[in-house]
Amino acid sequence: MEHARPLLEISGLRTSFDTYDGKVRAVDGVDLAVHAGKTLCVVGESGCGKSVTARSILRLVEDPGRIESGTIAWNGHELDGTGESFDILALDPKDKRLGRLRGGEIGMIFQEPAASLLPLRTIGAQLIETLRIHTDLSKKAARAKAIELLDSVGIPDPHRRVDAYPFQLSGGMCQRAMIAIALCANPSLLIADEPTTALDVTTQARILDLIRSLQAEHGMAVMFITHDLGVVAELADEVAVMYLGRVVERAGVEELFADPKHPYTKALLASVPVLGRDRGRDLPTIPGAVPNPLHRPTGCSFHPRCAEAIAGRCDLDDPPEVDFGGGRTAECVLYAPSEDTEGATA
Secondary structure: OOOOOOOEEEEEEEEEEEEOOEEEEEEEEEEEEEOOOOEEEEEOOOOOOHHHHHHHHOOOOOOOEEEEEEEEEEOOOOOOOOOOOEEHHHOOOOOHHHHHHEOOOEEEEOOOHHHHOOOOOOHHHHHHHHHHHHOOOOHHHHHHHHHHHHHHOOOOOHHHHOOOOHHHOOHHHHHHHHHHHHHOOOOOEEEEEOOOOOOOHHHHHHHHHHHHHHHHHHOOEEEEEEOOHHHHHHHOOEEEEEEOOEEEEEEEHHHHHHOOOOHHHHHHHHOOOOOOOOOOOOOOOOOOOOOOHHHOOOOOOOHHHOOOOOOOOOOOOOOOEEEEEOOEEEEOHHHOOOHHHHHHHO
């Protein structure tokens, strides 16, 4: 795994939502690092806090949500002439650096393009506006660049499609238009929040190939959020597994697939069908569902669904983060000595 200074470094991030039933802590102390030119895949079931983590990076969490604590250090290109890193969460909402980050240094592909694109404005108008905010292009030059971008992401007949409205495009076309908007300022980091969800497998493969080729061309870092382990195997350099608002395991992609440490990671991998192996038999499943964040289990949040849970430990004690070296970690008591073991050893 990479040891150079990360482009983006998240530490102790906590984001919550105030509801009538109480506070929902969607992100509960997340630590993540994204390195320049690398792809970090954040994986987990729905409701694990992946999308809220991504939105927190750009401070796009809307009421009743709020970022409670933590730091998000940006160590990328200089935005203020000093070349120094800074904490995104410490910026004033009116700070120009925050505006330059959003859509400039950090591009984001949202999960639902139909909901993210403005329905009453053409694709071209939305691209041109973003280009003019983050570049010095004139309106005419921005339109020409918008057509070039639409062509680069594989939209046919871009000279005509630039004047199309989102409802006139297919889901795959809208997703490509979202990618074009996210990439128009040549960002250092691209955050892709499940960009292939609800797309057919052919379109999904094309979108993944497009992101991979654009990353190679521009040398940008990618934070890819998904629940599809097949996508993880294809794209990732590093993987962070999230469960109920926490990162329960971090590893290089080869390490993760070859030797998963956390029982949740093992269960996720076991539930992936393998061609030829699983014919004629039921796939293993993870019992139960992700708990309601309002009613978190005591101890390890995964213990009610875990086949390796230890009574009296997993249901009572918060799991420690065990460091395996090389940036690989897992939050699990299975790899930490118990007090009884320590006493016997002493």
